Amino acid sequence: MVRAVRGVLVECDPAIKSIIVNINSENNEYIIEDLDDSHLVVQENKVQQLKFLLDKRLKDTIMEPERDSDSDRDVKD
Amino acid sequence: MSVNTNSLQLSDYLEKLPGTTFKRLYQQPSTAFAIFRRMLPHLAKTIVMAMLYMPTPFLISDLEIWVKPNSKRQKDQALATLRSLHIIQSAGPQSMTLTTNFRNSLRLALEGGGDHHSFGVPSTLPVPADVDLGFLDRYARKKWDDILHYVVNSVEYSDMREKDTGGGGPKASVKELLIAGRLVEKRSVATISITQAGFTFLLQEANSQVWTLLLLWLEAADANVERAGMDSVDMLSFLFLLASLELGRGYSTDALTEPRRNMLPYLVDFGLIYIPPHDHQQYFPTRLATTLTSSESSLRSVSAGFLAASEGGISDAGDKNAIILETNFRVYAYTSSPLQIAVLALFCELKMRFRELVSGKLSRQSIRKAVDMGITSDQIISYLATHAHEQMHRLAAAQKKPLLPPVIVDQIRLWQLDTERMSVCPGFLFKDFESVREYEDMANFAGEIGVLKWRNDRKGMFFTNKVEQIKDFMKNRRKAEQ
Numbered sequence: 001m002v003r004a005v006r007g008v009l010v011e012c013d014p015a016i017k018s019i020i021v022n023i024n025s026e027n028n029e030y031i032i033e034d035l036d037d038s039h040l041v042v043q044e045n046k047v048q049q050l051k052f053l054l055d056k057r058l059k060d061t062i063m064e065p066e067r068d069s070d071s072d073r074d075v076k077d
Numbered sequence: 078m079s080v081n082t083n084s085l086q087l088s089d090y091l092e093k094l095p096g097t098t099f100k101r102l103y104q105q106p107s108t109a110f111a112i113f114r115r116m117l118p119h120l121a122k123t124i125v126m127a128m129l130y131m132p133t134p135f136l137i138s139d140l141e142i143w144v145k146p147n148s149k150r151q152k153d154q155a156l157a158t159l160r161s162l163h164i165i166q167s168a169g170p171q172s173m174t175l176t177t178n179f180r181n182s183l184r185l186a187l188e189g190g191g192d193h194h195s196f197g198v199p200s201t202l203p204v205p206a207d208v209d210l211g212f213l214d215r216y217a218r219k220k221w222d223d224i225l226h227y228v229v230n231s232v233e234y235s236d237m238r239e240k241d242t243g244g245g246g247p248k249a250s251v252k253e254l255l256i257a258g259r260l261v262e263k264r265s266v267a268t269i270s271i272t273q274a275g276f277t278f279l280l281q282e283a284n285s286q287v288w289t290l291l292l293l294w295l296e297a298a299d300a301n302v303e304r305a306g307m308d309s310v311d312m313l314s315f316l317f318l319l320a321s322l323e324l325g326r327g328y329s330t331d332a333l334t335e336p337r338r339n340m341l342p343y344l345v346d347f348g349l350i351y352i353p354p355h356d357h358q359q360y361f362p363t364r365l366a367t368t369l370t371s372s373e374s375s376l377r378s379v380s381a382g383f384l385a386a387s388e389g390g391i392s393d394a395g396d397k398n399a400i401i402l403e404t405n406f407r408v409y410a411y412t413s414s415p416l417q418i419a420v421l422a423l424f425c426e427l428k429m430r431f432r433e434l435v436s437g438k439l440s441r442q443s444i445r446k447a448v449d450m451g452i453t454s455d456q457i458i459s460y461l462a463t464h465a466h467e468q469m470h471r472l473a474a475a476q477k478k479p480l481l482p483p484v485i486v487d488q489i490r491l492w493q494l495d496t497e498r499m500s501v502c503p504g505f506l507f508k509d510f511e512s513v514r515e516y517e518d519m520a521n522f523a524g525e526i527g528v529l530k531w532r533n534d535r536k537g538m539f540f541t542n543k544v545e546q547i548k549d550f551m552k553n554r555r556k557a558e559q
Contacts, residue, residue: 007504
């Protein structure tokens, strides 16, 4: 019997996907279906939370480039 | 293609309506005509025109002869649009007709005649001397600018709260609507602040802004029918009627039904119509109303109107071109309009402000901030391009280079990509098919009507963003099998 499951299709690159899978592995509350290397279906009401957690993970792991300095500044301070 | 972003919003709204609502809507020739003119892609219009005077149902096999095989996709999408708007219906397994109400109304609209008052009843009273096109344009612009000012002044930007907000802002009812529609948010008793949706709203073209607000209004009326005492179907068809009226002409309020007369004060608040203070017998549609269903742009783009307004009236196309963008990410804007400065502040780090000039810089942080608020890089780029200073145009033409420095455009896009680690699309996952054939039939059908987002033949699953038509298809398919 065919089933139609409500959810949100998430498309991302494999690296991000593995982070999402990792987040999900803690208590398995986000992912409905793992489709392929770059696609997932997740719970509709959990997307915002997932995005937030993902951003947090990325902030922790990725070095943000230093704010570029303003060499030709208009004002001296 | 006349189908652009604002008709998308409208079509989302329309698609949610049930078939019975369409039956009622299509009783009005003006509505049928407006939907035909505004909502349909060219191919769908051609099909409708072909079928309009056909005495017998149109065979699908005949239609297939008309359409080149490599355009099958467009044909199927056109038919899907027509079906979702309840313009065509199946007349048998292999043929279709226009729905009765739509056919009759569109014929009436094209031929004239009938006693339906669907295109408004012109007033016989004399037109007050001061009401002319210029006056109506100024009036509508003032009203609409008040609303925009209200939205933009909610940005936490203290030196923007200046005296030039002009005339106390929009009416309380409009404010309530903006809050209910989450374009602005009440943070505490006295302060409100703009939301993501509000920013997107600000960057839209005037026509889309009007529709956004009107659809909010319709939804609000739907939500509390008893209190407002208005019927959203009737409201919608009245809006389509307004869109068909002639600018600068007076129409009789007496010919309107009671509920529609009750709508007039709201429409006055939005600036869609003007009613002379001493004479309530006639109303004048403004350009905001008459361009509702056409694709020509109404009053002006967001900031142009403000510049025009702050410079005292008649808009001049040259005014709005104020931004210079340099290859070192610096931005200079020759403007003193609070709105334009506020919009720039959304995606620029503004550093200095002089009389009639602000300067700032695009940076990774500033673009990220904008993207986090829901503004896309394309919106930013197109804003910069439409408001580029004429010197930028001159330079670009002289050196045969693109208007905006490509390095900046690419960088803005890259900065946005940086923040978009994942893209999301709500919808439905179809799985557990009984047979490969069933899977293939349905996945192919979903692809043809343009709702398929992902498929994997090996796993036998696919994902779509809409489900209604697939359900129907599934039912028909099952019936056919039995």
